[in-house]
Amino acid sequence: MNRKKIMILLSMAIFICTTVTAQDFKYIGASKCKMCHNKADKGAQYKAWLDGPHAKAMESLKGDEAKDPKCLKCHSTAAAVDAGLIATLTAAEGVSCESCHGPGSMYKKKTIMLSQEKSLANGLILPDEKVCKTCHNEESPNYKGFNFKEYSAKIAHPNPAK
Numbered sequence: 001m002n003r004k005k006i007m008i009l010l011s012m013a014i015f016i017c018t019t020v021t022a023q024d025f026k027y028i029g030a031s032k033c034k035m036c037h038n039k040a041d042k043g044a045q046y047k048a049w050l051d052g053p054h055a056k057a058m059e060s061l062k063g064d065e066a067k068d069p070k071c072l073k074c075h076s077t078a079a080a081v082d083a084g085l086i087a088t089l090t091a092a093e094g095v096s097c098e099s100c101h102g103p104g105s106m107y108k109k110k111t112i113m114l115s116q117e118k119s120l121a122n123g124l125i126l127p128d129e130k131v132c133k134t135c136h137n138e139e140s141p142n143y144k145g146f147n148f149k150e151y152s153a154k155i156a157h158p159n160p161a162k
C-alpha cells in the first residue's frame with residue numbers, strides 16, 4: 001500500500017471512531033449538574049440558570065406552540081436533540097445547560113470534570129458566540145439582535161473561587 005492509501009484509511013478510521021464516541025454522549029438534564037454546581041461559594045450555576053431566561057424558555061410558548069417543532073427547536077433542548085441521545089433530560093427544562101455545554105453523560109464524573117482537558121475530550125463545550133447564534137438569529141420570530149458581550153453578561157455564572 002502506498003502512503004496516500006494508508007492516510008485515507010487512517011482518516012476513515014479516525015472518522016468512524018469519533019462518530020461512535022459522539023453517539024455515546026447523552027443528555028442528562030440540569031438536575032444532574034445541580035448536585036455539583038449549586039454551591040454559593042462556587043457560583044451556584046444551577047440557580048443562575050434557573051432564575052435566567054433559558055430555564056423559562058418553555059413558559060413563552062402558549063397553547064399549541066409548546067408542541068410546534070418550529071418553536072421547540074430553539075426553546076427546548078430536549079426537543080432539539082435526537083431522541084436516542086436523551087438519558088434523563090426533560091422537555092420542561094427549556095434551554096438547558098447541555099444546549100451550551102454539550103451532552104454531559106461522559107464528562108459529569110468528578111474525576112473527569114476536575115480536568116478541563118479530559119472534560120473537553122468527553123463532550124464538554126465551553127461555548128463561544130457561534131453556539132449562541134444557533135438560536136439567537138433571524139429565524140426567531142422575536143429576534144432582538146445579538147451582542148455576544150452584552151448577552152453573555154446577562155447570563156454569566158462564573159465560579160468566583162477560580
Ligand code: HEC
Nearest residue numbers: 028032033035036097098101104108109110113114116159
Ligand atoms: C460530580 C460532580 C459534577 C457534576 C455532576 C458536574 N460537574 Fe461540572 N465540574 C465539576 C468540577 C469539580 C469542576 C471543576 C471545578 C470548577 O470549574 O467548578 C467542574 C467544572 C465544570 C465546568 C468548567 C470547565 C472549565 O474547565 O472551565 C463546566 C462548564 C461544567 N463543569 C459544566 C457541567 C455541566 C453542564 C454539568 C451537567 C451536565 C456538570 N458540569 C456536571 C463537577 C461536576
Ligand code: HEC
Nearest residue numbers: 053056057060074075095099127131132135151152154155
Ligand atoms: C438552544 C437555543 C439557545 C442557545 C444555544 C442560546 N440561547 Fe439564549 N435564549 C434562547 C431562547 C429561546 C431565549 C428566550 C427565552 C424566553 O424568554 O422564552 C433566550 C434568551 C436569552 C437572553 C435573554 C434575552 C432577553 O431578551 O431578555 C439572553 C441574555 C441570552 N439568551 C443569552 C445567550 C447567550 C450569551 C448564549 C450563548 C452563550 C445563548 N443565549 C445561547 C435560546 C438559546
Ligand code: HEC
Nearest residue numbers: 060065070071074134135136137139140141142143144145
Ligand atoms: C431560531 C430560534 C428560535 C425559534 C425558531 C423560535 N424562537 Fe422564540 N425566541 C428565541 C430567542 C433567542 C428569544 C429571545 C429574544 C431575543 O433576545 O432575541 C426568543 C423569544 C421568544 C419569546 C419572548 C418574546 C420576547 O419579547 O422576549 C416568545 C413569546 C417566543 N420566542 C415565541 C416563539 C414562538 C411562538 C416560536 C415558534 C413560532 C418561536 N419563538 C420560535 C429563539 C427562537
Ligand code: HEC
Nearest residue numbers: 030033037045046049054095096097100126127157158159
Ligand atoms: C446559554 C448558554 C449556557 C447555558 C444554558 C449554561 N451555560 Fe454555563 N457557561 C456558559 C458560558 C458562555 C460560560 C463561560 C465559558 C467560558 O468561560 O469560556 C459558562 C461557564 C460555566 C461554568 C464555568 C464557570 C467558571 O467560572 O469556571 C460552569 C461550571 C457552568 N457554566 C455550568 C453550567 C450549568 C451547571 C448550567 C445549567 C444549570 C449551565 N452552565 C448553563 C453558557 C451557558
